[in-house]
Amino acid sequence: MKRRELLKSAFGLTAGLVGMSALKPLYANTDLEFKADPMYDVPVTKVSDRCYYILAKDPEPTPENHAFFNNPGFIVTSEGVVVIDTGSSVQIGEMVLRQIKTVTDKPVIAVINTHYHGDHWLGNHAFIAQNPKLDIYSHQATIDNIKNGGGEFWVGFMQRMSNNGISGTVVTPPNKTLEGGEILTFGDTTVKVHQFGKAHTECDLIVEVVEDKVAFLGDTAMRRVANMADGSFPGTIETMKKAKELGCDQYILGHGPHDGKAICDDMQTFCEVIYNNAVKYYDEGLSDFEMKPKIMDEPFMKEVASTWPGYEHTIGKFIAVAVAEVEKNMF
Numbered sequence: 001m002k003r004r005e006l007l008k009s010a011f012g013l014t015a016g017l018v019g020m021s022a023l024k025p026l027y028a029n030t031d032l033e034f035k036a037d038p039m040y041d042v043p044v045t046k047v048s049d050r051c052y053y054i055l056a057k058d059p060e061p062t063p064e065n066h067a068f069f070n071n072p073g074f075i076v077t078s079e080g081v082v083v084i085d086t087g088s089s090v091q092i093g094e095m096v097l098r099q100i101k102t103v104t105d106k107p108v109i110a111v112i113n114t115h116y117h118g119d120h121w122l123g124n125h126a127f128i129a130q131n132p133k134l135d136i137y138s139h140q141a142t143i144d145n146i147k148n149g150g151g152e153f154w155v156g157f158m159q160r161m162s163n164n165g166i167s168g169t170v171v172t173p174p175n176k177t178l179e180g181g182e183i184l185t186f187g188d189t190t191v192k193v194h195q196f197g198k199a200h201t202e203c204d205l206i207v208e209v210v211e212d213k214v215a216f217l218g219d220t221a222m223r224r225v226a227n228m229a230d231g232s233f234p235g236t237i238e239t240m241k242k243a244k245e246l247g248c249d250q251y252i253l254g255h256g257p258h259d260g261k262a263i264c265d266d267m268q269t270f271c272e273v274i275y276n277n278a279v280k281y282y283d284e285g286l287s288d289f290e291m292k293p294k295i296m297d298e299p300f301m302k303e304v305a306s307t308w309p310g311y312e313h314t315i316g317k318f319i320a321v322a323v324a325e326v327e328k329n330m331f
Contacts, residue, residue: 034168035090035091035167036066036089036091036162036164036165036166036167036168037066037091037165038091038094038095039066039068039089039092039094039095040066040095041095041098041099042054042055042056042068042095042099043099043102044099044100044102044103045257046103047212047214047250047252047258048212048213048214048250049212050075050076050077050189050209050211050212050214051073051074051075051209051212051214051216051250051252052073052074052075052076052103053071053072053073053074053216053252053258054071054072054073054095054096054099055071055257056068056069056070056071056255059224059226059255059256059309059310060161060226060309060310061088061119061158061161061162062161062162063161063162063163063165065162066088066089066091066092066162066165066166067088067089067092067119067158067161067162067165068087068088068092068095069119069255070085070087070088070119070120070255071085071252071253071254071256072084072085072086072087072092072096072123073085073252074096074100074103074108075186075189075191075209076103076104076106077106077109077186077187077188077189078187078189079106079109079186079189080107080108080109080110080186080187081100081104081106081107081108081109082108082109082110082111082112082186082189082191083096083100083108083111083112084111084112084207084216084218084252085112085113085114085119085120085121085123085216085218085254086111086113086120086121086122086123086124086126086127087119087120087122087123088118088119088122088158088162088166089122089123089125089158089162089165089166089168089169090122090123090125090126090129090166090168090169091126091165091166091168091169092123092126092166093122093123093124093125093126093127096123096126097126097127097130107131108127108130108134109134109135109186110134110135110137110184110186111124111127111134111135111136111174112136112137112138112178112193112205112207113136113138113142113174113205114138114204114205114206114207114216114218114219114254115139115142115201115203115204115205115218115219116138116142116145116146116150116201116203117154117201117219117230118150118151118153118154118155118157118158119158119254120218120219121138121142121146121172121173121174122154122158122166122169122171122172124136124172124173124174125169125170125171125172127172128172135175135176136172136173136174136175136176137174137176137177137178138174138176138177138178138203138205139177139178139179139180139195139203139204139205140177140179140203141201141202142174142203143173143174143177146171146174147173151171151173152171155169155171178193178195178205179195180193180194180195180196180205181193181194181195189209189210189211190209190210190211191207191209191210192207192208192210193205193206193207193208194206194207194208194242194243194246196220196235196238196239196242196243197232197235197238197239198232198235199220199231199232199235199236199238199239200218200219200220200228200230200231200236201219201230202230204218204219204220204239205218206218206220206239206243206246208246208248212250213247213248213249213250214248214249214250214251214252215243215246215248215250215251215252216251216252217251217252217253217254217263218253218254219253219255220236220239220240220243220267221236221240221243221251221253221263221264221266221267222253222254222255222256222263222267223256223266223267223308224255224256224309224310225305225308225309225310225311225314225315225318226255226310226314228317228318228321228322229317229321232325233271233274233275233278233321233322233325234271234275234325234329236267236268236271237268237271237275240264240265240267240268240271241264241268243261243264244261244264244265248261251263251264266304269300269304270304270305273295273298273300273301273305274318274319274322275322275325275326277291277295277298278291278295278319278322278323278325279326281294281295282326282327288316288319288320288322288323289316291319291323292315292316292319295315295319296315301315
């Protein structure tokens with residue numbers, strides 16, 4: 001595959017949404033004729049006294065998992081529940097609400113969407129259906145992306161991947177903004193919001209629960225090779241350094257089990273191996289195709305990253321994206 005074609009494929013998930021606005025908007029209060037079956041219940045994982053998440057065991061959306069491949073999380077405070085990401089559909093959002101009830105009877109008082117990829121916010125619909133006045137927070141760039149074609153794109157993507165398993169889901173953008181640097185107090189719980197620059201996207205929010213020394217990282221770190229098209233390798237490296245500086249004991253991820261700072265170390269090393277070698281081999285005149293076997297032969301890639309879901313069929317796209325970023329950073 002030519003480099004131009006490979007880059008086009010890598011960026012195809014969320015970039016190049018020109019023309020998507022021509023689709024019929026699927027915003028809250030849209031009349032719908034059909035709603036897919038409910039999402040099956042997935043048990044809650046407790047991380048600390050306040051922090052929980054619902055672990056999605058599959059790395060990709062499928063008809064069998066109803067497009068459930070992201071970890072919605074929540075924080076139980078003395079005032080109520082703060083939800084971090086809501087899943088890929090109204091059905092998953094409803095499941096999250098049911099599972100919260102297995103932990104506490106307190107109401108949901110806020111939602112934070114970490115970024116604009118659909119598995120992190122399409123479940124907003126269920127929360128607004130329950131409480132139309134609920135505050136749903138995100139970075140302004142997340143809201144802009146959703147409203148400017150990203151919303152319809154993600155509905156279509158999840159529908160295709162789930163065989164219409166998210167039917168009935170309507171685009172429900174966040175309604176409040178965060179920039180990073182905010183300190184939010186919910187009764188006995190202090191939440192610090194961090195935005196460390198472009199990492200998985202240009203607007204990732206990291207949510208730190210101060211009293212429990214837990215941080216929700218969204219997709220800034222994961223042991224999964226899926227999509228770097230909207231992100232930055234050097235930006236992710238710096239974000240991992242700053243995430244470790246928070247001094248948290250546990251990090252809850254958008255994909256995969258929670259972990260200590262080792263997850264930040266692994267994500268940092270993964271990006272360093274790809275990007276630093278892309279710089280080196282680009283200077284030597286190699287194409288991304290020629291770089292691929294050399295980068296895959298690096299010890300970390302062979303011993304660690306090669307075990308991650310998506311590695312075999314996606315690592316070439318990651319290298320192509322890294323080369324594009326190397327070229328961009330030259331000017």
